Amino acid sequence: MQPPQMPPDARAWHNAQRSGSKSRFHLENIPMTTHSSHNVYLIHGWAANSRIFDPLRPLLPAHWQVHAPDLPGHGTTPLEGAFDIAAAADQIAAQMPCNSDVLGWSLGGVVALFIAYRHPDKVRHLCLTASFAKFLATPAYPQGVSRSALDKMTALFEADFPKYMRQFLELQLLNTPDAGAVIDAVLPGLTAHGTPAALESALEALNGADARPFLPRVFQPALLVYGGKDGITPPRIGQYLQEHLPYAETVVIDKAAHTPFLSHPQEFAALLARFFG
Structure with a gap:
């Protein structure tokens, strides 16, 4: 693993924009750039697969080369042994050209953080949506989710994966006018391979995952996107x-x-295009 270093973009924005004692960058100040070869990686969350991004992909800039790998034990990627977040990060990083941009959703955001920290040369910009540094709440980390809520969600997925995946999507798209069409577009791809092999193993890995110790060494510019109505990872978890x-x-x-990229795809795609360039 290479030692993390501050990338040029972060240095430039660090020098250009300061807010109080904490360095920040602002979307309106990010220069728009066009790259002849611009690699963008979309990393899905727990119990899903890469097909969750199907409605978003056509809205992304045409010059982007978009990659959406399946995590181990999800979609078409087999699970070999127990699910390991660091190993999954290394596996994806091995496929990535240097200076790629990465979007991670939920569990995929934790994987993206591990990639950015362990392979800093591979990641230019980092977008985390509905994600977290640590999932489970503890006395020292009250921002997380309770174990009982997590156990209940897991039991429902295990009992009838297609049924609960539909219910999950319906809940996330509750205020979306074309929710039915979105669900019809993504559900077949999400359930085509049956219950993910890593459903329990990935959850156990998620329970133990903790990116907090290395966050100060993730120097890539990061855009954090949350839904105001998110009951799983509310905005407070992003604080x-x-x-x-x-x-x-x-x-x-x-x-x-x-799932802001499903409920508000145009707005989400515009944010991503502005941030990734």
Whole structure:
């Protein structure tokens, strides 16, 4: 693993923009750039697969080369042994060209953080949506989710994966006018491979995952996107990331829930295009 270093973009924005005692960058100040070869990686969350991004992909800039890998034990990627977040990060990083941009959703955001820290040359910009530094709440980390809520969600997924995945999407798209069409577009791809092999193993890895110790060494500019109606990872869970990542900016989409890229795809795509360039 290479020692983390501050990338040029972060240095430039660090020097150009300061807010109080904490360095920040602002979306309106990010220069728009066009790259002939611009690699963007989309990393999905727990119990899903890369097909969750199907509605978003057509809205992204045409010059982007978009990659959406399946995490181990999800979609088409087999699970070999127990799910390991650091190993999953290393596996994806091995496929990535240097200076790629990375979007991580929920569990995928934790994987993205590990990639950015362990392989800093591979990541230019980092977007974390509905994600966290640590998932489970503890007395020292009240921002997290309770174990009982997590156990209940897991039991429902294990009992009838297709049924609960639909219910999950319906809940996340509750205020979305075309929710039915969005669900019909993504659900077949999400359930085509049955219950993910890593459903329990990835959850155990998530329970133990903790990116807090290395957050101050993640120097890539980070955009944090949350839904104001998210009951799984509410915006408060992103406050810790905002406070401990050196170069982070938070955007809250008020009426979105846990999947802002599905409920508000145009707004989300515009944020991503502006940030990644």
